[in-house]
Amino acid sequence: MAQQHVELPVVGMTCTRCSANVERTLNKKVPGVIQASVNFGTETASVDYDPEQTSLEDMAQAVKDAGYQLILPETKRHVELPVVGMTCARCAANVERTLNKKVPGVAQASVNFGTETLSLDYDPTQTSLEDMALAVKNAGYELILPAEGETVAEDAEAQARAAELAAQRRFFWVGVAFTLPLFVISMSRDFGLLGDWAMAAWVNWFFFALATPVQFYTGGGFYVGGYKSIKGGAANMDVLVALGSSAAYFYSVAVLLVPGLGHHVYFETSAVIITLIKLGKLLEAKAKGQASAAIRKLMDLAPKMARVLDAEGNEKEVPAGSVQKGQTVLVKPGEAIPVDGVVLSGDSAVNESAMTGESIPVDKHPGDQVFGATVNQHGLLKISATGVGSETALAQIIRLVRQAQGSKPAIQRLADQVSAVFVPTIIGLALITLAVWWIMSGDFVTAMIRMVAVLVIACPCALGLATPTAIMVGTGKGAGLGILFKNSESLETAHKLTMVMLDKTGTITKGEPQLTDWLPLGPQGEDALALAASVESGSEHPIAQAVVAGARERGAALSEPQAFQAVSGHGVQATVEGRSVKVGKPSWFPACGEEASQQVQRLAGEGKTVMLVALEDQVAGILAVADQEKPHAREAVEELKELGITPVMITGDNRLAAEAVAARVGIDQVVAEVLPENKEAEVRAAQEGGAVVAMVGDGINDAPALARADVGIAIGTGTDVAMEASDVTLVGGELTGVSRAIKLSKATMATIKQNLFWAFFYNAALVPVAAGVLHQVLWLPVFIRDLHPVLAAGAMAFSSVTVVTNSLRLGRKKL
Numbered sequence: 001m002a003q004q005h006v007e008l009p010v011v012g013m014t015c016t017r018c019s020a021n022v023e024r025t026l027n028k029k030v031p032g033v034i035q036a037s038v039n040f041g042t043e044t045a046s047v048d049y050d051p052e053q054t055s056l057e058d059m060a061q062a063v064k065d066a067g068y069q070l071i072l073p074e075t076k077r078h079v080e081l082p083v084v085g086m087t088c089a090r091c092a093a094n095v096e097r098t099l100n101k102k103v104p105g106v107a108q109a110s111v112n113f114g115t116e117t118l119s120l121d122y123d124p125t126q127t128s129l130e131d132m133a134l135a136v137k138n139a140g141y142e143l144i145l146p147a148e149g150e151t152v153a154e155d156a157e158a159q160a161r162a163a164e165l166a167a168q169r170r171f172f173w174v175g176v177a178f179t180l181p182l183f184v185i186s187m188s189r190d191f192g193l194l195g196d197w198a199m200a201a202w203v204n205w206f207f208f209a210l211a212t213p214v215q216f217y218t219g220g221g222f223y224v225g226g227y228k229s230i231k232g233g234a235a236n237m238d239v240l241v242a243l244g245s246s247a248a249y250f251y252s253v254a255v256l257l258v259p260g261l262g263h264h265v266y267f268e269t270s271a272v273i274i275t276l277i278k279l280g281k282l283l284e285a286k287a288k289g290q291a292s293a294a295i296r297k298l299m300d301l302a303p304k305m306a307r308v309l310d311a312e313g314n315e316k317e318v319p320a321g322s323v324q325k326g327q328t329v330l331v332k333p334g335e336a337i338p339v340d341g342v343v344l345s346g347d348s349a350v351n352e353s354a355m356t357g358e359s360i361p362v363d364k365h366p367g368d369q370v371f372g373a374t375v376n377q378h379g380l381l382k383i384s385a386t387g388v389g390s391e392t393a394l395a396q397i398i399r400l401v402r403q404a405q406g407s408k409p410a411i412q413r414l415a416d417q418v419s420a421v422f423v424p425t426i427i428g429l430a431l432i433t434l435a436v437w438w439i440m441s442g443d444f445v446t447a448m449i450r451m452v453a454v455l456v457i458a459c460p461c462a463l464g465l466a467t468p469t470a471i472m473v474g475t476g477k478g479a480g481l482g483i484l485f486k487n488s489e490s491l492e493t494a495h496k497l498t499m500v501m502l503d504k505t506g507t508i509t510k511g512e513p514q515l516t517d518w519l520p521l522g523p524q525g526e527d528a529l530a531l532a533a534s535v536e537s538g539s540e541h542p543i544a545q546a547v548v549a550g551a552r553e554r555g556a557a558l559s560e561p562q563a564f565q566a567v568s569g570h571g572v573q574a575t576v577e578g579r580s581v582k583v584g585k586p587s588w589f590p591a592c593g594e595e596a597s598q599q600v601q602r603l604a605g606e607g608k609t610v611m612l613v614a615l616e617d618q619v620a621g622i623l624a625v626a627d628q629e630k631p632h633a634r635e636a637v638e639e640l641k642e643l644g645i646t647p648v649m650i651t652g653d654n655r656l657a658a659e660a661v662a663a664r665v666g667i668d669q670v671v672a673e674v675l676p677e678n679k680e681a682e683v684r685a686a687q688e689g690g691a692v693v694a695m696v697g698d699g700i701n702d703a704p705a706l707a708r709a710d711v712g713i714a715i716g717t718g719t720d721v722a723m724e725a726s727d728v729t730l731v732g733g734e735l736t737g738v739s740r741a742i743k744l745s746k747a748t749m750a751t752i753k754q755n756l757f758w759a760f761f762y763n764a765a766l767v768p769v770a771a772g773v774l775h776q777v778l779w780l781p782v783f784i785r786d787l788h789p790v791l792a793a794g795a796m797a798f799s800s801v802t803v804v805t806n807s808l809r810l811g812r813k814k815l
Helices: 016-029 056-065 089-102 129-138 156-190 201-218 220-231 237-257 267-291 293-301 393-406 412-441 444-457 460-480 488-496 504-508 525-536 542-553 594-605 633-642 655-665 676-688 703-708 718-722 736-771 789-810
Strands: 004-011 033-039 044-049 077-084 106-112 117-122 305-309 315-319 328-331 340-345 348-351 362-364 381-387 483-485 499-503 509-520 562-567 571-576 579-584 609-615 618-629 646-650 669-671 693-697 711-715 728-730
Touching (some): 016 033, 016 044, 016 056, 016 412, 016 460, 077 129, 201 220, 237 267, 267 444, 293 460, 412 736, 460 736, 460 789, 488 711, 488 736, 504 618, 525 542, 594 655, 633 646, 633 736, 646 655
Parallel strands (some): 499 646, 646 669, 693 711
Antiparallel strands (some): 106 117, 328 381, 348 362
């Protein structure tokens, strides 16, 4: 069996060393894991594995043994549902047997006749509540399904994270309850505000009683996490906090137990350190939640319920996830469309901003495609479902965003390398600080306080969060603008681009021929357009269809052609309203006249396809058809130039047509008459010339060039979002998305560099301060010269929050 890829949430990590531990556990200790990468910012494990050698359960157990929790995909749900229509215990047995024997995917069904309740375990990938309700109905009973808005099972990841956050809040508030009176009384005693009674021996024992629950209940997680990280082979942030707080706590315990060791205890120091760092972690979790808000917003866009029409045409409301392909879905004005599909009947305007980032509604008519989570604004639509559940365009977008957020860019390697040696280095510096100050001052307490300050002020978390939080916000913002990055490497590379090569047809142009010119000639010219379009209506050629559509737009009334004939290499002819009509290449009409010849040359020079129309063998008009550039193409090209990027058109069309389009949109460099298989060679040649190249195409004929480019950008619409050859997909299909993607890359990389700078600067500046290097700089405030561990803990607690908050600014940046 081929290898499989899975993205799994991880719960319980506190810093980047934790993610390294999980990564190493999967890579080194689980046979069958080909490659595992863990992103601390998104708390996600990206794993490639051989399912014949290992399973998700094996990986989860290995991660659990390392001290963390891997959240596996939901494979079984449990639900309690009422059953109506039973009259005796045999009825309950019938319902039970029906579900257990006749419905695939039911793991266990148990019916309690007394309470008329069904207890059910089932696999949602194999069956649905509606399938089970139908089976029970066929057996003569009725299963009551949840009403709209009710849920039968919580998301496993959300449930685990909510439980962890609730526990952390409980730890924190217990810490506050004991630390606050401890800190107030201790500080008041130190400042002589409480009188002689505060110096009694029992007061220190009272401090011990207050500090101990904080040390081992609120701070218990630091000991457990530290032990498991060391057991896993890499010390993490928990080790630093546990060491620092323990030094102050156990020294104070020793003062209580050993007479003559000293009289001052530091229980308030250990308690405040732990409580402040818990506060910082809670704030960090909240900020990280905001950083991942974009993907939650995408998930929330999908409506929970759908109106389907049964075989008799009756309307029924069902969960959107239970809609099957081919079912007819009814969408009323103002409602979100629950599935991808094709309009069967109705006319409306649909707001597709959730998919494309463009707020202007798109008109929809029978035969048009619509996408789930977009909003029907006006008319009543009947839709045939073509994409449901995980097959919808929105589900594909969410998968791509998760994939991009879980990947690691090259710039993250520096932070990972630093983090790998960070904690051992800090422990070494703390011990050196202890030794130097003990020797210099002869006072162990002073030396210990400085050692504790060094241990608790160092923060590897900020380094670990600097890159992934910015990637999370950047990719999430991109998804909201219809820009989907396949991975973080493409987001990183895009800011370096120096050249953008653009395919012409379907990228710069609409990819649909349109009638651009109609020039009547002679006395018969007035009727010639309608007659020419009537003849062309007998052809399926795209140019013929463009003539027909253009004539109708100009108000021409078409007639049925008779004796239609296509003349190979020339054109078409037929009899319309008793008149002989020919439409074709100018070479088919050698005696067309000087005026017609001049117009043909002019229009051909503009890159248009030119045809003549003859009535009774007399030239009566000139038609010109061209593929028109997209409305914002010129604007997009100008934006690329403003970014200092060279736009280049690359196309298989003839040079004349290509240069005409290029001139209209402002492109100076044109590579024309290139076969699809040779586009890749043109990209390679530009790269060998020193350019960092993006290729923009439709993702089909351009696949080799898209794959060769430093960044492949596919113009997609809806279901094209999963184009494998591209690194970036523009869902809306507008070229302005190219410059937006590049601007977003530049903004994201700037944010990452700011985050890394502050994370490095924070540790480079404050660790020496905590070690006391500024002790003799008398003009500085004493709280800077002699940094107290409590202040150090506060600084550490908020350093990660600062980095995440800076990343959140990216989400508000205008592109």
